[in-house]
Amino acid sequence: MTHRAPGRSSATGSDGPEIVELPPSPTVSRPAVEHARPARPRFGEGALIVCDNLVRIYKVADLEVVALQGLDLLVGEGEMIAIVGASGSGKSTLLGIIGGLDLPSAGRATVAGHDLTQMGRRERTFYRRRVVGILWQQTARNLLSYLTAVENIELPMVLDRRADRRRRALELLDLVGLADRAGHRPERLSGGEQQRVAIAVALANQPAVILADEPTGELDSTTSGETFALLRQVNAELATTVVIVTHDPLVSEQVQRTVAIRDGRTSSETLRRTEFADDGNHQVIAEEFAVLDRAGRLQLPRSHVEALHLQNRVRLRLEEDHVGVWPDRRDTEAGR
Numbered sequence: 001m002t003h004r005a006p007g008r009s010s011a012t013g014s015d016g017p018e019i020v021e022l023p024p025s026p027t028v029s030r031p032a033v034e035h036a037r038p039a040r041p042r043f044g045e046g047a048l049i050v051c052d053n054l055v056r057i058y059k060v061a062d063l064e065v066v067a068l069q070g071l072d073l074l075v076g077e078g079e080m081i082a083i084v085g086a087s088g089s090g091k092s093t094l095l096g097i098i099g100g101l102d103l104p105s106a107g108r109a110t111v112a113g114h115d116l117t118q119m120g121r122r123e124r125t126f127y128r129r130r131v132v133g134i135l136w137q138q139t140a141r142n143l144l145s146y147l148t149a150v151e152n153i154e155l156p157m158v159l160d161r162r163a164d165r166r167r168r169a170l171e172l173l174d175l176v177g178l179a180d181r182a183g184h185r186p187e188r189l190s191g192g193e194q195q196r197v198a199i200a201v202a203l204a205n206q207p208a209v210i211l212a213d214e215p216t217g218e219l220d221s222t223t224s225g226e227t228f229a230l231l232r233q234v235n236a237e238l239a240t241t242v243v244i245v246t247h248d249p250l251v252s253e254q255v256q257r258t259v260a261i262r263d264g265r266t267s268s269e270t271l272r273r274t275e276f277a278d279d280g281n282h283q284v285i286a287e288e289f290a291v292l293d294r295a296g297r298l299q300l301p302r303s304h305v306e307a308l309h310l311q312n313r314v315r316l317r318l319e320e321d322h323v324g325v326w327p328d329r330r331d332t333e334a335g336r
């Protein structure tokens with residue numbers, strides 16, 4: 001015989017399949033569940049970056065590490081977003097795939113019309129040189145130590161045989177505020193200056209997207225603020241899409257959208273907008289959303305799960321304009 005929750009059993013026959021009534025709700029009328037679905041656009045249509053159910057499994061000896069487990073992410077053209085998440089949550093793995101340096105084990109990724117899982121060698125080379133620019137945390141990884149600042153910026157253009165590369169490199173140095181450092185090698189530049197030069201290198205071939213993996217991780221807070229301000233300027237003035245992985249709340253709180261990754265999936269998004277009052281004062285309103293994937297899955301915040309001791313099973317109830325989530329009291333009552 002099936003087990004019933006006391007006081008909540010349904011009126012169906014005693015041995016039939018169990019139907020447990022949901023907790024009483026203040027809403028009286030039930031919404032119509034069956035309604036015609038409007039035709040949906042294809043997932044990610046119109047977005048510059050589309051990550052569709054990305055899975056990345058690393059095999060180390062006999063072990064499998066699932067770094068991404070069905071991650072969805074859309075980034076619009078001209079957006080600047082921050083990606084946050086605990087160490088090991090899959091942020092760098094994601095950037096490596098978007099940057100064309102790594103391939104997902106499953107799923108699809110498209111950037112500016114390039115299908116990253118289908119690219120041949122030539123398209124991949126083109127993609128890495130022309131479509132994305134990458135900025136790493138380790139300043140030393142971004143620049144060649146034996147080249148001067150201006151030569152470092154010219155390098156991606158040498159590979160592309162651009163004739164006006166010196167002129168453009170000097171313009172970019174000017175843009176990042178280092179016109180007077182053209183002849184300096186990285187060792188004669190401060191950490192912040194090296195990151196500025198690295199931003200100029202990343203911009204050399206006018207990429208559609210700049211990917212930055214904790215670019216301010218090795219900098220003090222003032223310098224990190226300046227580096228971030230420069231990325232914002234690049235985003236605003238050149239309309240380059242910027243995806244920045246960061247631990248720094250000063251950074252993540254200043255972009256319009258912050259995407260949080262947990263256990264290899266996007267778990268929540270915080271959207272910010274500025275509201276202006278009549279007296280000219282303004283305030284930034286931040287709102288956090290859980291991310292619902294296309295299969296209907298969402299991750300509840302850990303704090304919610306713990307506050308109500310949710311585990312294993314929850315009850316869901318569809319209301320007129322929301323869905324309620326209740327703990328499965330039978331579990332708690334049984335001490336499970």
Ligand code: ADP
Pocket residue numbers: 058059060065066067085086087088089090091092093094
């Ligand atoms: P994050 O950048 O958020 O710290 P990563 O993407 O670097 O996270 O790593 C996600 C998970 O994948 C971690 O468990 C990490 O140990 C593992 N991982 C990352 N790179 C490799 C690799 N090359 N080989 C094996 N495991 C890896």
Ligand code: MG
Pocket residue numbers: 091092093
């Ligand atoms: Mg990382």
